[in-house]
Amino acid sequence: MAIRRCRRAHRRRGVATTTQRNRRSGSISSPVVLPCRLGTRNAITEVHSLVETNHRIYASSIIPNKHYDSRPTATLVGDPRRTCLTAVVETFPAPTAPSADKLRGGYYTPPAVARFIAAWASAAGPRVLEPSCGDGAVLAMLAECLGGAGPASQAVGVELNPLEAAKAARHGLPVVTADFFAWFGGAHQGAFDAVVGNPPYIRFGSWTESTRARAFALMHEAGLQPSRLTNAWLPFTVAAVLALRPGGRVALVLPAELLQVGYAAQLRGFLVERLADLTIVSFRRLLFGGVLQEVVLLLGERGEGPARVRAVEYEDAAELPTSGRVADEAPPQPALRHDREKWTKYHLRPEQIEALRAIRTEGRAGLLGDVASVDVGVVSGRNSFFCLTPGQAQARGLGHLCVPLVARSAQLRGLRYTDEDLCKQAAEELRCLLLAVPEDLSPATDPALARYVALGEEEGVHRGYKCSIRRAWWSVPSVWRPDAFMLRQIHLGPRVVANLTAATSTDTVHRVRLHGEVTAEQLATAVTSSLTFAFSEVMGRSYGGGILELEPGEADALPLPDPRLVDAGTATTVDRLLREGDLDGAIDLVDARLLVAAMGFAPEQVALLRSVWRDLRERRARRSRRGPTATSPIQG
Ligand SMILES: C[S@@+](CC[C@H](N)C(=O)[O-])C[C@H]1O[C@@H](n2cnc3c(N)ncnc32)[C@H](O)[C@@H]1O
Numbered sequence: 204m205a206i207r208r209c210r211r212a213h214r215r216r217g218v219a220t221t222t223q224r225n226r227r228s229g230s231i232s233s234p235v236v237l238p239c240r241l242g243t244r245n246a247i248t249e250v251h252s253l254v255e256t257n258h259r260i261y262a263s264s265i266i267p268n269k270h271y272d273s274r275p276t277a278t279l280v281g282d283p284r285r286t287c288l289t290a291v292v293e294t295f296p297a298p299t300a301p302s303a304d305k306l307r308g309g310y311y312t313p314p315a316v317a318r319f320i321a322a323w324a325s326a327a328g329p330r331v332l333e334p335s336c337g338d339g340a341v342l343a344m345l346a347e348c349l350g351g352a353g354p355a356s357q358a359v360g361v362e363l364n365p366l367e368a369a370k371a372a373r374h375g376l377p378v379v380t381a382d383f384f385a386w387f388g389g390a391h392q393g394a395f396d397a398v399v400g401n402p403p404y405i406r407f408g409s410w411t412e413s414t415r416a417r418a419f420a421l422m423h424e425a426g427l428q429p430s431r432l433t434n435a436w437l438p439f440t441v442a443a444v445l446a447l448r449p450g451g452r453v454a455l456v457l458p459a460e461l462l463q464v465g466y467a468a469q470l471r472g473f474l475v476e477r478l479a480d481l482t483i484v485s486f487r488r489l490l491f492g493g494v495l496q497e498v499v500l501l502l503g504e505r506g507e508g509p510a511r512v513r514a515v516e517y518e519d520a521a522e523l524p525t526s527g528r529v530a531d532e533a534p535p536q537p538a539l540r541h542d543r544e545k546w547t548k549y550h551l552r553p554e555q556i557e558a559l560r561a562i563r564t565e566g567r568a569g570l571l572g573d574v575a576s577v578d579v580g581v582v583s584g585r586n587s588f589f590c591l592t593p594g595q596a597q598a599r600g601l602g603h604l605c606v607p608l609v610a611r612s613a614q615l616r617g618l619r620y621t622d623e624d625l626c627k628q629a630a631e632e633l634r635c636l637l638l639a640v641p642e643d644l645s646p647a648t649d650p651a652l653a654r655y656v657a658l659g660e661e662e663g664v665h666r667g668y669k670c671s672i673r674r675a676w677w678s679v680p681s682v683w684r685p686d687a688f689m690l691r692q693i694h695l696g697p698r699v700v701a702n703l704t705a706a707t708s709t710d711t712v713h714r715v716r717l718h719g720e721v722t723a724e725q726l727a728t729a730v731t732s733s734l735t736f737a738f739s740e741v742m743g744r745s746y747g748g749g750i751l752e753l754e755p756g757e758a759d760a761l762p763l764p765d766p767r768l769v770d771a772g773t774a775t776t777v778d779r780l781l782r783e784g785d786l787d788g789a790i791d792l793v794d795a796r797l798l799v800a801a802m803g804f805a806p807e808q809v810a811l812l813r814s815v816w817r818d819l820r821e822r823r824a825r826r827s828r829r830g831p832t833a834t835s836p837i838q839g
Contacts, residue, residue: 312340312401312456313490315520316500320399320454321345323502323529327452328396329357334383334439334446335402336360339371345399346374361386363414384417387442395446401456402439404496407431421445427473432466434458440470440501444477447505453478459485459497462546463744465757471546479506481513482529483549487825488519489748497746497826502529514549547741550822551815558811559741562762567802568734572759574766575717575726577689579755580708581637583679584669586610588659590634590709600651604644605636606682607706612690615700615712618727618778620688625704637707642678652677682707685714687723689758693743693751694824695786696736696816697761699727713755721766724774729766731777731786732793733813734804738762740819749824764797 312320321344325331329349336342342360349358360378362368368380379386407415418438422429425441436457443453461467462483474481484500491498503510517523548556562568571577583589590610596602607625609615614628614635628635638655646653656677659665670676684707690698691713699715701723708714717723729735738761743753753761773796780789790813798804 311337313520317341317344319523321348324397324399324452324454325349330395331358331397332395332446333360333400335400336362336371338367339374341400342371342376343374346376382414384414392445393448397452398443398446399454402436404458405435427469437470449505451505453503455501456498457501459499475510476508478503478510480504481510483514485516486519489826490520545741555811555815558808568762571761571763574721575715577755577758578714580710580712580714581682582669582710584667585664588664589638589679591636592632592634593629594632596636599655604638604640606639607704608635608637609688609706609708609712610634612712615688617782619701619703621703639682640678642675686717687715689713689715697730697739699730701727725766725769728769728774728777729763731789732764733790733809735761735763737812737815740816745823749826768797768801
């Protein structure tokens with residue numbers, strides 16, 4: 204439940220306050236019950252009790268109506284020394300909407316990085332462009348590097364947001380307030396010694412139509428085909444390269460997706476073609492405080508390709524060389540096939556890259572998609588409304604309309620998901636039920652459903668995008684039982700789990716349908732191999748935060764040992780090892796029995812594949828706040 208404080212609204216509604224009592228009593232540590240009624244947007248909600256401890260007030264057991272038996276909660280709602288108390292309660296909270304800053308990609312560059320890219324790029328000459336200068340973090344450094352902000356510097360910044368542009372202009376360099384793609388025309392192509400900056404990361408759906416149209420036209424002109432997946436940083440990067448004179452330098456802060464996402468493959472090819480030298484600088488720690496976005500620095504020199512590519516890694520921004528020289532000593536990496544291979548491979552040794560390539564060229568492994576197809580889980584439209592605990596379903600009289608559900612990967616512990624697992628989770632009151640109302644069932648014929656639907660409408664659940672486009676907003680489409688589940692978000696390695704229950708899953712977990720040649724347990728066992736684990740690291744994408752994500756298409760394309768070779772004994776042992784938290788033991792067994800004994804892989808080749816998984820997993824795990832600790836029992 205989301206609770207907001209609002210003094211004025213509170214007074215208007217005449218909600219009970221705690222201020223007077225608190226002034227008298229000071230710090231009270233024993234629970235104090237303050238029966239009161241708080242206003243939601245559309246309805247009155249009862250708060251069962253307010254508990255005050257150590258100058259903090261917690262709302263406990265917020266009861267939206269008397270039929271609803273919420274688990275006792277203790278949610279911080281106020282500080283009695285400073286505030287009158289009010290709480291606006293949302294019973295079915297939606298995920299937090301992105302902030303306006305996020306929508307315009309307004310995350311600014313830390314000073315050490317701004318200084319480094321400004322120094323490195325402006326070494327190429329004084330005509331420098333900052334295409335999305337924000338409040339001028341990079342422009343300020345440029346002014347320093349170019350020896351002051353006098354007209355001789357010939358640097359210019361462009362910024363869409365007038366308030367930010369005004370702040371940027373305070374650094375003395377000229378700033379144009381404009382949509383960069385409207386400003387950037389033929390006259391600017393090839394006109395700069397350097398382009399430097401941190402372009403906005405904005406998803407397709409959040410761009411304005413006119414900016415997107417201009418940006419896409421630029422990409423088309425450069426021979427690239429943008430799509431709905433194209434993020435704003437891609438056309439900014441293309442424009443930055445086109446703005447350079449031969450020998451000019453580009454230095455950009457880009458999301459690490461550059462290295463790994465399929466939709467950036469064309470851009471990777473473009474960069475290798477149009478640059479003579481290209482260095483990717485990555486960091487072992489996340490650069491942007493509070494944002495789980497992993498970034499890299501792209502440093503390039505315009506010239507005839509294919510570029511010599513280098514990859515260097517620093518601990519953090521403080522380790523960046525102050526000389527502006529970077530990677531001179533690092534040898535260029537072996538050429539990758541940019542149309543098919545992700546730049547994640549630049550984090551590998553040449554012999555590891557060769558081991559991965561050999562699998563493909565020798566054709567010794569099939570693909571997961573040969574024996575099964577992977578699909579997303581159910582998109583409910585508002586999990587807090589549609590996913591229920593058994594207690595909630597019972598209290599609301601909705602049990603007859605629910606189906607069992609896997610809503611979190613933590614529910615999947617072994618190789619098999621069984622009725623026993625489901626019962627345990629029900630006893631723990633997890634949200635392991637999905638409200639699955641047939642589209643043709645009218646709430647008018649089912650009083651419990653009618654009450655719940657009405658409550659949802661009071662809370663505006665029906666106005667969420669996914670619900671609003673349904674014929675009957677309360678009826679979740681595409682509820683089917685998969686043969687197996689597959690983790691979408693991975694901590695350690697990919698996992699397929701045979702579904703021995705009637706459960707379906709939400710879209711936090713993929714659903715797998717078998718084609719019929721192999722059983723779910725055979726598939727789940729085969730996936731637990733060094734081969735599949737290694738490829739998942741190069742085929743999936745890791746965002747900052749240490750999680751690897753596999754989309755259905757990527758999962759279908761994962762190589763795996765032949766699942767037909769898995770016998771029942773191996774599957775049972777792997778299930779036990781996984782439940783005991785011994786992932787390495789499970790992989791050792793599958794590698795030995797399938798890859799080496801049955802398929803004839805050399806143990807050294809298997810060891811190289813295992814090292815690919817280990818190195819890339821540890822690399823992404825270092826970016827997690829939690830660090831690279833294994834979880835037990837294994838959750839992937
Ligand atoms: C990630 S911030 C970076 C700001 C600055 N370059 C820095 O490194 O601190 C991106 C900036 O791009 C601006 N922006 C977004 N779309 C733009 C466009 N079409 N043209 C120019 N600027 C844009 C945003 O307003 C935001 O200030």
